[in-house]
Amino acid sequence: MASLRTFLESLTEEETLRFEEPLELDYTPTALALELEKEQKFPLLWFEKPNGFDMPVVANIFADRDRIAHIAGAPDAAGFNETWLQAESQPIPPRLVESGPVQEVIFTGEEVDVQTLPISRHFQADAGRYIGSGILICKDPDTGVRNLSYQRLQLKGKDRFGASLHSRGHIWDHLIRSRKKGKNLEVAVVIGAHPAIYLAAAAKVAMEVDELDIAGGLLGKPVDLVKCRTIDIEVPAEAEIVIEGELLADESEEEGPYGEYTGYSTYRSTRNVFVVKAVTRREKPIYLDIIPGNSSEHLLLGRCAKEAHVFERLREVVPDVKAINYPKSGTHFHAYISLQKRAEGQARHAIMLLFGLDSYLKLVIAVDEDIDIYNEEDILWAVATRFQADSDLFVVPKVFCNRLDPSAVDGMSAKLGIDATLPPDFEAERIALPPEALERARSALAKLRA
Ligand SMILES: Cc1cc2nc3c(=O)[nH]c(=O)nc-3n(C[C@H](O)[C@H](O)[C@H](O)COP(=O)(O)O)c2cc1C
Ligand SMILES: [Mn+2]
Numbered sequence: 001m002a003s004l005r006t007f008l009e010s011l012t013e014e015e016t017l018r019f020e021e022p023l024e025l026d027y028t029p030t031a032l033a034l035e036l037e038k039e040q041k042f043p044l045l046w047f048e049k050p051n052g053f054d055m056p057v058v059a060n061i062f063a064d065r066d067r068i069a070h071i072a073g074a075p076d077a078a079g080f081n082e083t084w085l086q087a088e089s090q091p092i093p094p095r096l097v098e099s100g101p102v103q104e105v106i107f108t109g110e111e112v113d114v115q116t117l118p119i120s121r122h123f124q125a126d127a128g129r130y131i132g133s134g135i136l137i138c139k140d141p142d143t144g145v146r147n148l149s150y151q152r153l154q155l156k157g158k159d160r161f162g163a164s165l166h167s168r169g170h171i172w173d174h175l176i177r178s179r180k181k182g183k184n185l186e187v188a189v190v191i192g193a194h195p196a197i198y199l200a201a202a203a204k205v206a207m208e209v210d211e212l213d214i215a216g217g218l219l220g221k222p223v224d225l226v227k228c229r230t231i232d233i234e235v236p237a238e239a240e241i242v243i244e245g246e247l248l249a250d251e252s253e254e255e256g257p258y259g260e261y262t263g264y265s266t267y268r269s270t271r272n273v274f275v276v277k278a279v280t281r282r283e284k285p286i287y288l289d290i291i292p293g294n295s296s297e298h299l300l301l302g303r304c305a306k307e308a309h310v311f312e313r314l315r316e317v318v319p320d321v322k323a324i325n326y327p328k329s330g331t332h333f334h335a336y337i338s339l340q341k342r343a344e345g346q347a348r349h350a351i352m353l354l355f356g357l358d359s360y361l362k363l364v365i366a367v368d369e370d371i372d373i374y375n376e377e378d379i380l381w382a383v384a385t386r387f388q389a390d391s392d393l394f395v396v397p398k399v400f401c402n403r404l405d406p407s408a409v410d411g412m413s414a415k416l417g418i419d420a421t422l423p424p425d426f427e428a429e430r431i432a433l434p435p436e437a438l439e440r441a442r443s444a445l446a447k448l449r450a
Contacts, residue, residue, distance in 0.1 A: 003238035053118035092216030100237020123259035148201035148211035162255030184246035186231035192240025203305035
């Protein structure tokens, strides 16, 4: 079985911070995750008894690169890209089963009350209690191809949410075409499933691709699905909680603000309305939350598939690109390229290509292979010592970008490329130590610490 709970069982005690005592849920998971991030710690957070609710909440699953690799079944963080690309090229479609634990308890009609779910507040300026961890499953109104993605849901009442589809992904397209047919869009919201399904839902793949096929590829077996009770959608049989309902075609109302990945709260919203028809769940469900804003969790989940995808495209054209890193500080807008440069101009070539592949990017810095692209001090040292601003940078003004960038103008931003690779006539030699001296130092330290 591939479920949230089987995955949680595979984690070590050290990876989990468990709060057994009752704890206020509003803001607490976010505050804890952000405090721990300052210490470079990214444990899974487990709240056994959130105040006022009758089910446990887990959060921060996706905050750590090693854990994401573990979820995908990759040997380690460095092996994630390859594992991901393999799942994308060898997808396994889901299969329909008769029944599953996600329908152990069913509420319909007057029994529905989503306010009893441990939906919490995350940041101070948030308009209210939000589900930020729901996977919205819907179907293309013309082709029937399934789609999985995340859209925030603001709790508005016992059977009503506000929704924002601002990234205007596939679900937005489905809703527009549904509206033309005079119909609402049926949607099932999944809260708590095997995290590989979450990784797949975060990927941007073609509209013709069902993200559950990629989830199957990652898991090495089909995801079992059951039919929803009130809508024509199938959901993972092993999920924890499912909210069945419809995105209204013709209504809109206030929604937001909410803490976004940029680190800002904005009112930017498509102001949609989601009306609930049923809630199905396990007897004793676990609620999965995702820390929003520019948390490690939100940023990593949002980009791990993209990183794999973009790196592969980049390497096809410039094989001397050795690695790329989207640093957390750049909140999806910055990337670093590691290059084994063979010819002048190659860094600019790779930088331009990366700008073309990912419209979110505003700053790309290329460095040589001896620079650790996961260490920003190292990156800035390369800029400090291998780069001249009058000859080694270029700016492309007014390019299409992501509209959530608060500094963007009319949906456009400038792109800055920095070539911090060694110039051809570079004469300085990087300081180094004899290897035996390093060995001596390490063993002396080890003895001292033993
Ligand atoms: C945790 C998380 C939350 C997200 N929240 C929203 C949201 O509230 N609204 C939105 O339009 N996109 C949101 N996104 C972005 C889309 O869900 C994401 O780009 C998805 O891959 C789009 O899928 P699609 O290519 O099938 O359209 C979120 C992404 C993540 C990872
Ligand atoms: Mn899609």
